[in-house]
Amino acid sequence: MWTIFIPALCALLFAAVFFAMRKSRNRVRGLERRLQELQKEEDRVFDFLHGIGAAFSEGVRSSELHRLIVESSLRILDAQAGALYLTNKTDTALTPAFITSGCPPLVEIPQHILKQAASSPAVIESFLQLQPVGKNAVGLFPECWKNGATRLIAAGSDPQLPAHSAILGPLVYRHRTIGVMALVNPKSAVAFEEKDLKVFRALAEQSAFALYNEAIYLEAGEKKLLDRDLEIARDIQRILLPEADPVFPGYELSAVSLAARHVSGDYFDYIPLGADRLGVAIADVSGKGVPASLIMAMCRGVLRREATATAAASDVLRRVNSQLYPDIKEDMFISMAYLILDGAAGQVTLARAGHDAPLLYRAATGTVEKLSPKGMALGIDSGEVFNSVCADLSLVMEAGDCILLYTDGATEAMNQEGLEYGIERLIEALCASAPHGAAGVVRHVAEDVKNLTGDDFKHDDFTLIAISKK
Numbered sequence: 001m002w003t004i005f006i007p008a009l010c011a012l013l014f015a016a017v018f019f020a021m022r023k024s025r026n027r028v029r030g031l032e033r034r035l036q037e038l039q040k041e042e043d044r045v046f047d048f049l050h051g052i053g054a055a056f057s058e059g060v061r062s063s064e065l066h067r068l069i070v071e072s073s074l075r076i077l078d079a080q081a082g083a084l085y086l087t088n089k090t091d092t093a094l095t096p097a098f099i100t101s102g103c104p105p106l107v108e109i110p111q112h113i114l115k116q117a118a119s120s121p122a123v124i125e126s127f128l129q130l131q132p133v134g135k136n137a138v139g140l141f142p143e144c145w146k147n148g149a150t151r152l153i154a155a156g157s158d159p160q161l162p163a164h165s166a167i168l169g170p171l172v173y174r175h176r177t178i179g180v181m182a183l184v185n186p187k188s189a190v191a192f193e194e195k196d197l198k199v200f201r202a203l204a205e206q207s208a209f210a211l212y213n214e215a216i217y218l219e220a221g222e223k224k225l226l227d228r229d230l231e232i233a234r235d236i237q238r239i240l241l242p243e244a245d246p247v248f249p250g251y252e253l254s255a256v257s258l259a260a261r262h263v264s265g266d267y268f269d270y271i272p273l274g275a276d277r278l279g280v281a282i283a284d285v286s287g288k289g290v291p292a293s294l295i296m297a298m299c300r301g302v303l304r305r306e307a308t309a310t311a312a313a314s315d316v317l318r319r320v321n322s323q324l325y326p327d328i329k330e331d332m333f334i335s336m337a338y339l340i341l342d343g344a345a346g347q348v349t350l351a352r353a354g355h356d357a358p359l360l361y362r363a364a365t366g367t368v369e370k371l372s373p374k375g376m377a378l379g380i381d382s383g384e385v386f387n388s389v390c391a392d393l394s395l396v397m398e399a400g401d402c403i404l405l406y407t408d409g410a411t412e413a414m415n416q417e418g419l420e421y422g423i424e425r426l427i428e429a430l431c432a433s434a435p436h437g438a439a440g441v442v443r444h445v446a447e448d449v450k451n452l453t454g455d456d457f458k459h460d461d462f463t464l465i466a467i468s469k470k
Helices: 002-058 062-076 111-117 122-130 140-147 194-240 289-307 313-327 384-389 422-453
Strands: 081-087 093-099 151-153 164-173 176-186 251-258 266-272 277-285 334-342 347-353 359-362 367-370 392-395 402-406 462-469
Touching: 062 081, 062 093, 062 176, 062 194, 081 140, 093 122, 093 140, 093 176, 111 122, 140 164, 140 176, 151 194, 164 194, 176 194, 194 289, 251 266, 251 422, 266 289, 266 462, 277 289, 277 402, 277 462, 289 313, 289 334, 313 334, 313 347, 313 384, 334 402, 359 422, 367 422, 402 422, 422 462
Parallel strands: none
Antiparallel strands: 081 093, 081 176, 151 164, 164 176, 251 462, 266 277, 277 334, 334 347, 347 392, 359 367, 359 402, 402 462
């Protein structure tokens, strides 16, 4: 009995071992095939990353980067068509970035476009290539943008893609949706599987990172160009302002002007009116930056023309207002103080167009008074009211006296805690520095303001003009 049982048992054991080994070999072969597939996927993903990196290093155009993202994704996932839409800067619409030929519509096509397509099929392609879509529009892309989920669509399972399978999902970086991408296959091609979702998500993640960096790069380039333009504007503005203080018999003049931004809305000028007369102007355009600087340049041209053609300070302002009023927007205006030094007569005539009242330091008494002739800002009224209120104020300066003209950037300068410099402190600074002449006044006041605000804190444009009588 044992002689029969033992050989049979051995045969059974041998068969079990044989089938187990065969099964193990099949499992190993399966794992090897899966490993090879994963290796291929990994290689394709690395090729994708390498292509994106090379694109940045070579400085490709945005359109080329968009094409590279879609076509590389098609190769990796063995897809036949695809599309990439990007969100606009305000996150209100998706804009077509790249769509391959043969890609079915992933957004709703209006009925009037479909009617036109009956006689001209190219109309649909033009519509898809050019027309942005809002977040509330109908279609797979707007829906994907709103729900923020990657989706696998089997062929025939979605009425919007009756003859295709697809993978689509958002491109998200730093919690912001950069765009939406889709890869599409017709029914006749290999359908996408669940395992493809993981690869698609990896591609979407890297694509979002690349597109985000591209946007930052473009913004940096635009900012660099803008900064260059602003530097040119600042250089031009410097040309429009006096290069040096004038030499005028019997008086010392000194000025400083600092911009809160690249360019300033403040303006000051010295205008020769003959051998014994000099016009001095200070002005402040409402607002700051480029718009204010453009108005300032326009004001300078008009003032210089009218100052040489008119004798009285108030008449100069009236004529300047009549010239500027038609071209100044309703929400803009210019405050100005304009005075004429008459060396032969020893007289100063001042007119004011809504500007901060200049300060007059009297050396004999050590006191300061505000010079406040009536007047309203330039560009607010066509002339009926402006002309009636604008008036001259005449005075005689004695030796040691000093007039300080300033813009509100001085009195309204404040520190980080919100403490304002103010008119009282400006008067104290004038009293303390007036005995040192015009240059001493400008230097002392500018340093005093800076001591309050700090070197790096600029609240507004800042201009000072001091006129001392010798």
